[in-house]
Amino acid sequence: MTAPRLSHLDAAGHAVMVDVSAKPDTRREAVAHGHIKMRAETLGLILAAAMPKGDVLATARIAGIMAAKKTAELIPLCHPLAISSVKVELAPDRAGEGIDITARVRTTGPTGVEMEALTAASVAALTLYDMCKAVERDMEIGQIHVIHKSGGASGTYDRASGS
Amino acid sequence: MTAPRLSHLDAAGHAVMVDVSAKPDTRREAVAHGHIKMRAETLGLILAAAMPKGDVLATARIAGIMAAKKTAELIPLCHPLAISSVKVELAPDRAGEGIDITARVRTTGPTGVEMEALTAASVAALTLYDMCKAVERDMEIGQIHVIHKSGGASGTYDRASGS
Amino acid sequence: MTAPRLSHLDAAGHAVMVDVSAKPDTRREAVAHGHIKMRAETLGLILAAAMPKGDVLATARIAGIMAAKKTAELIPLCHPLAISSVKVELAPDRAGEGIDITARVRTTGPTGVEMEALTAASVAALTLYDMCKAVERDMEIGQIHVIHKSGGASGTYDRASGS
Amino acid sequence: MTAPRLSHLDAAGHAVMVDVSAKPDTRREAVAHGHIKMRAETLGLILAAAMPKGDVLATARIAGIMAAKKTAELIPLCHPLAISSVKVELAPDRAGEGIDITARVRTTGPTGVEMEALTAASVAALTLYDMCKAVERDMEIGQIHVIHKSGGASGTYDRASGS
Amino acid sequence: MTAPRLSHLDAAGHAVMVDVSAKPDTRREAVAHGHIKMRAETLGLILAAAMPKGDVLATARIAGIMAAKKTAELIPLCHPLAISSVKVELAPDRAGEGIDITARVRTTGPTGVEMEALTAASVAALTLYDMCKAVERDMEIGQIHVIHKSGGASGTYDRASGS
Amino acid sequence: MTAPRLSHLDAAGHAVMVDVSAKPDTRREAVAHGHIKMRAETLGLILAAAMPKGDVLATARIAGIMAAKKTAELIPLCHPLAISSVKVELAPDRAGEGIDITARVRTTGPTGVEMEALTAASVAALTLYDMCKAVERDMEIGQIHVIHKSGGASGTYDRASGS
Numbered sequence: 008m009t010a011p012r013l014s015h016l017d018a019a020g021h022a023v024m025v026d027v028s029a030k031p032d033t034r035r036e037a038v039a040h041g042h043i044k045m046r047a048e049t050l051g052l053i054l055a056a057a058m059p060k061g062d063v064l065a066t067a068r069i070a071g072i073m074a075a076k077k078t079a080e081l082i083p084l085c086h087p088l089a090i091s092s093v094k095v096e097l098a099p100d101r102a103g104e105g106i107d108i109t110a111r112v113r114t115t116g117p118t119g120v121e122m123e124a125l126t127a128a129s130v131a132a133l134t135l136y137d138m139c140k141a142v143e144r145d146m147e148i149g150q151i152h153v154i155h156k157s158g159g160a161s162g163t164y165d166r167a168s169g170s
Numbered sequence: 171m172t173a174p175r176l177s178h179l180d181a182a183g184h185a186v187m188v189d190v191s192a193k194p195d196t197r198r199e200a201v202a203h204g205h206i207k208m209r210a211e212t213l214g215l216i217l218a219a220a221m222p223k224g225d226v227l228a229t230a231r232i233a234g235i236m237a238a239k240k241t242a243e244l245i246p247l248c249h250p251l252a253i254s255s256v257k258v259e260l261a262p263d264r265a266g267e268g269i270d271i272t273a274r275v276r277t278t279g280p281t282g283v284e285m286e287a288l289t290a291a292s293v294a295a296l297t298l299y300d301m302c303k304a305v306e307r308d309m310e311i312g313q314i315h316v317i318h319k320s321g322g323a324s325g326t327y328d329r330a331s332g333s
Numbered sequence: 334m335t336a337p338r339l340s341h342l343d344a345a346g347h348a349v350m351v352d353v354s355a356k357p358d359t360r361r362e363a364v365a366h367g368h369i370k371m372r373a374e375t376l377g378l379i380l381a382a383a384m385p386k387g388d389v390l391a392t393a394r395i396a397g398i399m400a401a402k403k404t405a406e407l408i409p410l411c412h413p414l415a416i417s418s419v420k421v422e423l424a425p426d427r428a429g430e431g432i433d434i435t436a437r438v439r440t441t442g443p444t445g446v447e448m449e450a451l452t453a454a455s456v457a458a459l460t461l462y463d464m465c466k467a468v469e470r471d472m473e474i475g476q477i478h479v480i481h482k483s484g485g486a487s488g489t490y491d492r493a494s495g496s
Numbered sequence: 497m498t499a500p501r502l503s504h505l506d507a508a509g510h511a512v513m514v515d516v517s518a519k520p521d522t523r524r525e526a527v528a529h530g531h532i533k534m535r536a537e538t539l540g541l542i543l544a545a546a547m548p549k550g551d552v553l554a555t556a557r558i559a560g561i562m563a564a565k566k567t568a569e570l571i572p573l574c575h576p577l578a579i580s581s582v583k584v585e586l587a588p589d590r591a592g593e594g595i596d597i598t599a600r601v602r603t604t605g606p607t608g609v610e611m612e613a614l615t616a617a618s619v620a621a622l623t624l625y626d627m628c629k630a631v632e633r634d635m636e637i638g639q640i641h642v643i644h645k646s647g648g649a650s651g652t653y654d655r656a657s658g659s
Numbered sequence: 660m661t662a663p664r665l666s667h668l669d670a671a672g673h674a675v676m677v678d679v680s681a682k683p684d685t686r687r688e689a690v691a692h693g694h695i696k697m698r699a700e701t702l703g704l705i706l707a708a709a710m711p712k713g714d715v716l717a718t719a720r721i722a723g724i725m726a727a728k729k730t731a732e733l734i735p736l737c738h739p740l741a742i743s744s745v746k747v748e749l750a751p752d753r754a755g756e757g758i759d760i761t762a763r764v765r766t767t768g769p770t771g772v773e774m775e776a777l778t779a780a781s782v783a784a785l786t787l788y789d790m791c792k793a794v795e796r797d798m799e800i801g802q803i804h805v806i807h808k809s810g811g812a813s814g815t816y817d818r819a820s821g822s
Numbered sequence: 823m824t825a826p827r828l829s830h831l832d833a834a835g836h837a838v839m840v841d842v843s844a845k846p847d848t849r850r851e852a853v854a855h856g857h858i859k860m861r862a863e864t865l866g867l868i869l870a871a872a873m874p875k876g877d878v879l880a881t882a883r884i885a886g887i888m889a890a891k892k893t894a895e896l897i898p899l900c901h902p903l904a905i906s907s908v909k910v911e912l913a914p915d916r917a918g919e920g921i922d923i924t925a926r927v928r929t930t931g932p933t934g935v936e937m938e939a940l941t942a943a944s945v946a947a948l949t950l951y952d953m954c955k956a957v958e959r960d961m962e963i964g965q966i967h968v969i970h971k972s973g974g975a976s977g978t979y980d981r982a983s984g985s
Contacts, residue, residue, distance in 0.1 A: 012215065012305075013215055013216070013226060013301055013302060013304070013305065014301075014304040014305075015226075015229075015300070015301040016225060016226060016301075017746070020225060020226075021225055021717070021720060021748075022225035022226075022228075022229045022717065022720055022721055022724065023724075023744070023745070023746045024724055024742070024744050024745040024746070025744060026743055026744035026765060027743050027744065028686055028743035028744060028765045028766070028767055034354055052176055053176070062179060062183060062184050062185035062554040062557065062558070063176060063178075063179060063183075063185075065185075065347070065348065065551040065554035065555065065558070066178075066185045066246050066247065066554065066558055068347060068348055068551065069246065069348055069409045069551070069554070069555055069558050069559075070244065070245060070246050070558075072348065072349075072350055072409060072410065073244075073406075073409055073562075074244055076405055076406065076413055077240075077243070077244065077406075079728055080240070080725075080728065080729075081233065081236075081237055081240065081244075081293050081296070082233060082293070082296055082297050082300050083229050083232065083233050083297060083721045083724060083725055084229065084297075084300060084301065084724065085300060086741070086742065086743070087728055087740075087741055087742060088413075088741070089412070089413055089414070089415065089442070089741065090350070090412065090413060091352055091353050091354035091412070091443070092349070092350050092351060092352035092353065092354060093349070093350040094343070094349045094350070096347070113352060113354045114354070115354055116741070117743070121303060121307075122296065122299070122300050122303075125296055125299060125311070126296060129292045129293075129296060129311070130244050130245070130292075132314075133244070133245055133285065133288055133289060133292060134245050134246060134247075136285070136288060137178070137245050137247060137248060137285050138176055138177075138178040138179075138247065139176060140284060140285075141176070141177040142176065142177075144284075144316060144319070144327050144329075145315070145329065145330075146315065147312075147313065147314065147315040148288070148292070148312070148314035148315070149310075149311070149312030149313060149314065150310065150312055151295075151310065151311035151312065152308070152309065152310040152311070153307055156307070164307050166307075166308065167308075180583070184554070184557060184585070185554065185557055185558055185561065186561075186581070186582070186583045187561055187564075187579070187581050187582040187583070188581060189580055189581035189602060190580050190581065191523055191580035191581060191602045191603070191604055197843055225717040225720065225721070228714040228717035228718065228721070228836070228837065229717065229721055231714065231836060231837055232714070232717070232718055232721050232722075232837055232898045233721075235837065235838075235839055235898060235899065236725075236895075236898055238839075239894055239895065239902055240895075242565055243562075243565065243566075246558045246561060246562055247561065249578070249579065249580070250565055250577075250578055250579060251578070251902075252578065252901070252902055252903070252904065252931070253839070253901065253902060254841055254842050254843035254901070254932070255838070255839050255840060255841035255842065255843060256838070256839040257832070257838045257839070259836070276841060276843045277843070278843055279578070280580070338541065338631075339541055339542070339552060339627055339628060339630070339631065340627075340630040341552075341555075341626070341627040342551060342552060342627075346551060346552075347551055348551035348552075348554075348555045360680055378501065378502055379502070388505060388509060388510055388511035388880040388883065388884070389502060389504075389505060389509075389511075391511075391673070391674060391877040391880035391881065391884070392504075392511045392572050392573065392880065392884055394673060394674055394877065395572065395674055395735045395877070395880070395881055395884050395885075396570065396571060396572050396884075398674065398675075398676055398735060398736065399570075399732075399735055399888075400570055401676075402731055402732065402739055403566075403569075403570065403732075406566070407559065407562075407563055407566065407570075407619050407622070408559060408619070408622055408623050408626050409555050409558065409559050409623060410555065410623075410626060410627065411626060414739075415738070415739055415740070415741065415768070416676070416738065416739060417678055417679050417680035417738070417769070418675070418676050418677060418678035418679065418680060419675070419676040420669070420675045420676070422673075439678060439680045440680070441680055447629060447633075448622065448625070448626050448629075451622055451625060451637070452622060455618045455619075455622060455637070456570050456571070456618075458640075459570070459571055459611065459614055459615060459618060460571050460572060460573075462611070462614060463504070463571050463573060463574060463611050464502055464503075464504040464505075464573065465502065466610060466611075467502070467503040468501075468502065468503075470610075470642060470645070470653050470655075471641070471655065471656075472641065473638075473639065473640065473641040474614070474618070474638070474640035474641070475636075475637070475638030475639055475640065476636065476638055477621075477636065477637035477638065478634070478635065478636040478637070479633055482633070490633050492633075492634065493634075506909070510880070510883060510911070511880060511883055511884055511887065512887075512907070512908070512909045513887055513905070513907050513908040513909070514907060515906055515907035515928060516906050516907065517849055517906035517907060517928045517929070517930055568891055569888075569891065569892075572884045572887060572888055573887065575904070575905065575906070576891055576902075576903075576904055576905060577904070578904065605904070606906070664867065664957075665867055665868070665878060665953055665954060665956070665957065666953075666956040667878075667881075667952070667953040668877060668878060668953075672877060672878075673877055674877035674878075674880075674881045704827065704828055705828070714831060714835060714836055714837035715828060715830075715831060715835075715837075717837075718830075718837045718898050718899065721898065722896065722897060722898050725896075726896055729892075729895070729896065732892075733885065733888075733889055733892065733896075733945050733948070734885060734945070734948055734949050734952050735881050735884065735885050735949060736881065736949075736952060736953065737952060773955060773959075774948065774951070774952050774955075777948055777951060777963070778948060781944045781945075781948060781963070782896050782897070782944075784966075785896070785897055785937065785940055785941060785944060786897050786898060786899075788937070788940060789830070789897050789899060789900060789937050790828055790829075790830045790831075790899065791828065792936060792937075793828070793829040794827075794828065794829075796936075796968055796971070796979050796981075797967070797981065797982075798967065799964075799965065799966065799967040800940070800944070800964070800966035800967070801962075801963070801964030801965055801966065802962065802964060803947075803962065803963035803964065804960070804961065804962040804963070805959055808959070816959050818959075818960065819960075
């Protein structure tokens with residue numbers, strides 16, 4: 008049995024974009040979560056600004072969608088992918104302490120789209136930070152993880168709840 | 171006294187890139203923190219791969235530096251900035267549960283560089299996720315916040331320790 | 334019968350990149366038209382500059398071709414596409430009042446290339462504006478529309494002549 | 497007296513990015529207009545979709561703002577500029593036949609921002625086209641011109657009304 | 660028999676992105692070589708800096724990989740391609756006068772990847788230049804050529820050795 | 823006396839974007855040279871294609887100019903710069919064995935523009951390769967070096983002739 012090793016390094020430890028030319032195209036999906044924590048007053052301002060015609064949540068959704076398309080430009084060893092769909096959802100968390108972000112990405116291709124979903128969630132969170140930073144500097148972005156992944160040889164992954 | 175409001179929305183609630191044309195150029199710095207949590211075995215692989223000539227940490231550092239330069243492309247209402255320097259540092263955290271990321275950005279200009287520092291930290295974390303995802307899917311990126319900011323009219327900010 | 338609705342908004346009115354993962358790859362083509370109106374003297378300068386070795390029309394053609402490849406970066410909800418060919422043609426209009434622009438784009442994929450053709454025509458026109466603006470400020474870009482589209486489930490479209 | 501010539505071509509007719517290194521930084525502004533024409537029913541759908549929380553106009557505004565920042569990437573001979581502000585406004589036209597677009601851009605620098613304003617207006621129009629194309633294919637983008645420009649050696653320009 | 664002509668120009672001599680929509684997807688590979696010449700002392704500094712944990716070669720490798728993904732943005736008439744893998748190798752040359760660069764790129768698609776391999780080699784060389792320019796200004800980049808190409812209708816090409 | 827070291831690595835050997843925030847803005851210029859070698863017949867085709875209205879040399883010039891603006895995106899540790907001018911000149915070499923490329927870039931800023939000039943020359947050469955590769959595969963890009971640099975604390979550099 009061989010030990011696990013980092014797939015993005017060759018035998019000499021050098022970074023490589025791993026070869027996916029022998030992998031078939033399959034339909035794939037990944038869903039990532041993220042969160043931005045803020046004071047109740049800051050959250051109140053966002054929700055008020057999201058009232059009729061306010062652009063604050065729309066701006067973050069669009070930034071997340073556009074970032075998903077830029078993933079291979081940002082992450083050095085990611086493969087460029089023809090993304091089939093992206094959806095970014097934002098909602099206040101249950102505790103009233105911030106915004107939950109869910110990014111869902113689909114493709115038909117030889118590699119998965121976890122990185123695209125994680126990038127969309129991260130950039131949506133950064134965009135919320137940017138729009139609220141004049142009001143609060145203590146916000147914190149966190150809980151960025153994959154919650155679901157399907158398609159491809161490695162099968163379906165669902166993050167254990169509570170983890 | 172006026173209520174605080176989101177500076178990136180105009181009176182109608184529409185997204186705008188706020189006007190900084192009347193603000194003088196000053197020297198500014200921002201430092202952001204980020205973290206990626208992983209199993210001890212995954213962390214061990216990274217640290218082993220970072221051994222002589224291994225590219226894993228270098229790849230994340232460079233991805234963070236290059237992402238800082240892309241901030242205004244990613245965050246819709248960010249101003250383009252002539253960045254003077256970027257440094258991204260990675261180190262195992264004290265608990266042995268992941269990697270701490272520190273991104274320091276400087277500029278001379280009319281706006282601050284928090285978003286550049288936060289973006290560098292986020293993309294460095296995403297790059298580590300990408301390189302380790304074949305080994306562990308449960309990693310989580312978090313603790314992304316500003317720890318220091320100086321320069322400009324709003325003065326120096328240092329995040330309260332422990333927050 | 335359901336009312337028509339905007340396909341790029343979900344039921345809540347939120348922007349989404351629509352899911353094309355179930356659509357088959359087919360060969361597709363779109364042709365867009367654009368126009369830039371200018372004074373006869375400005376047009377004369379362009380045509381003189383386009384004389385042997387002058388780069389003015391070549392610059393606009395190349396800008397249009399390169400912009401077609403950037404469409405998914407510019408238009409938030411556009412899908413990235415593997416473009417098979419782009420051709421941008423420029424010719425003085427019949428009235429001698431400007432330049433007619435025709436952009437033809439082909440792909441084999443799950444979505445059409447109207448946006449790529451329209452973007453190529455628009456950026457070719459903007460490039461002509463840029464190169465002539467020191468001579469005339471009153472130029473106007475217009476008549477940007479799709480004149481032909483084929484491939485895909487929605488069939489062939491040809492714009493009614495005279496419209 | 498010398499004849500006017502195209503400033504972006506050298507004496508041999510070759511494209512060059514003109515030298516602005518001797519020009520001082522001044523505060524500059526440009527405002528551009530654009531228009532997209534559509535059927536009354538399509539316009540009705542947009543306005544309905546822009547109702548509380550609908551993202552359609554927000555998406556076009558943000559696309560226009562982000563495109564302003566990409567101008568020097570799109571227009572081959574444009575200088576990169578540190579944009580100070582961008583605002584994109586969208587409103588139904590008086591005749592009820594489409595949407596009027598106004599893009600206002602400011603900078604402090606050695607060259608003007610007409611191209612940034614025109615690019616913002618064009619890409620906002622293209623984004624509206626993209627979001628409505630499933631409903632109407634006959635839309636036409638037009639009336640893209642500069643309506644105001646100030647700052648720099650060439651003085652203030654205001655487009656003659658009615659032109 | 661027709662004379663050879665440049666495939667990227669149409670009959671009028673105008674630049675076009677040639678139509679590949681009728682070409683089938685096949686697995687393709689290209690390998691390019693490049694070289695940067697420098698003084699023995701500069702080479703010594705690089706090799707010392709590449710010692711345990713030094714990022715100098717890693718930075719050039721990653722820059723080359725990321726540049727391969729940007730080829731269609733840089734080369735006006737190149738087709739966008741879904742790259743399957745990229746590997747950039749750097750080694751001191753036999754004469755001790757510089758660094759040899761080898762870039763290997765694979766795809767499954769309708770066109771070859773020579774330009775991607777050549778771009779990766781060129782940008783890796785430019786990155787080495789950048790990192791060493793404070794020490795030596797006389798470095799020279801050269802020997803950039805294709806050494807192997809396979810896949811597609813035109814068959815396998817191997818550069819004659821010694822050429 | 824300290825030994826020379828690579829300025830883009832910190833004391834630990836990690837890549838950093840060096841801090842230029844204390845350096846004043848000065849007017850700077852750099853000129854780079856490049857060359858592409860080809861068979862006489864290929865050169866003849868280019869020169870014929872460059873005849874009245876042929877776009878081949880214009881495409882390479884424009885690609886070089888646009889690449890200069892992308893330098894900080896391509897070279898990981900390069901600072902973003904407000905380029906004041908770019909000029910790319912192409913001419914058959916004296917021996918009739920290829921094309922000589924000269925790229926001249928100017929800025930007013932805290933760092934030099936050698937990398938911008940070298941990048942412009944490299945991408946112009948790659949673009950010529952792309953347009954001629956269907957005719958000749960054995961072309962070789964070389965002789966990429968800085969021939970002149972002025973401005974900034976390090977003073978004027980002129981490459982020794984014949985080197």
